[in-house]
Amino acid sequence: MDKKKVIGAIVGVAAFFIAYFVAQQLFFKPPTFDKQMMKTASEINKSCPIMVDAETRLDNTVALPNKTIQYNYTLVNIEKGDIDISEFENYLQPVILNIIKTSPDLKYFRDNDVTMAYNYKDKNGEHLLKLTFKPEDYK
Numbered sequence: 001m002d003k004k005k006v007i008g009a010i011v012g013v014a015a016f017f018i019a020y021f022v023a024q025q026l027f028f029k030p031p032t033f034d035k036q037m038m039k040t041a042s043e044i045n046k047s048c049p050i051m052v053d054a055e056t057r058l059d060n061t062v063a064l065p066n067k068t069i070q071y072n073y074t075l076v077n078i079e080k081g082d083i084d085i086s087e088f089e090n091y092l093q094p095v096i097l098n099i100i101k102t103s104p105d106l107k108y109f110r111d112n113d114v115t116m117a118y119n120y121k122d123k124n125g126e127h128l129l130k131l132t133f134k135p136e137d138y139k
Helices: 002-029 034-045 086-103 104-111
Strands: 056-064 068-075 115-121 127-133
Touching: 034 056, 034 068, 086 104, 086 115, 086 127
Parallel strands: 068 115
Antiparallel strands: 056 068, 115 127
């Protein structure tokens, strides 16, 4: 085999592996913060479902794209037709916002500008509402 072909083959193989490695790093490896959010959601989910009060059960948490974590709750004694959703939202929104602003447990999320979503369904699994809090809401 002539020298040019050997060198060309070596350069081609090296270029392939470099391109493969770069593609893996850029396109297929989640950023470190996303990994941390997924880990946090998994840790919380180990305790789920868990009753947070007499009416509310945390079913699970999900790490979503764009630095978003979503908490999924069920109101275990409520049916959709028995609740004024607008009134419930008006009550719940400032309560959750205050918790986000003051809870030491949520400091990591506040410091990293995480969007926090709170999704509620009734005892039959019917969607009630979703409250979303972006960094500009809690800073």
